[in-house]
Every structure is written in C-alpha cells, then in structure tokens.
Amino acid sequence: MNFSNQLSLEQEFELILYKQKIKPLNLEQSRNLLSEILKTMLLKDSIIKYVIRNSHFRQ
Known part of the structure; x- marks a missing residue:
C-alpha cells in the first residue's frame, strides 16, 4: 500500500x-x-480496527 501525507480533495x-x-x-x-x-x-x-480484525480478507 502506498500511503501519502497529502489529503484528498474531500x-x-x-x-x-x-x-x-x-x-x-x-x-x-x-x-x-x-x-x-x-x-x-x-x-x-476503533471501528476500523474492529473491521480489520474481523475481516475475512486479511491474510
């Protein structure tokens, strides 16, 4: 993944x-x-962490 320090337009x-x-x-x-x-x-x-922990797509 490529994370940037720039904000999106939104x-x-x-x-x-x-x-x-x-x-x-x-x-x-x-x-x-x-x-x-x-x-x-x-x-x-917290919601993001919960979703990641309970995701079936993580490896």
Whole structure:
C-alpha cells in the first residue's frame, strides 16, 4: 500500500469547513469542539480496527 501525507480533495474541503466553523468560536467552545472531534476520530479508529480484525480478507 502506498500511503501519502497529502489529503484528498474531500478531506481538504472538510478541513476548510472545520476552519470556518472554528473561527467564530471562543476558547471554551473551541476546546469542546476539539474534544468532540478527537472522540469521533478515536471511535473511527476503533471501528476500523474492529473491521480489520474481523475481516475475512486479511491474510
């Protein structure tokens, strides 16, 4: 597999949307949003690991 450090076009777009969403927030709101985003990323990580572990396609 070839992994790159570059974001896909969809990811670039999502990043722009997050930046726009964060800009008007105060510090507390920014921290809360960051916590929610990190939680979502960790859940996504767990789901990916679960799928890989239980995949019939792994070798």
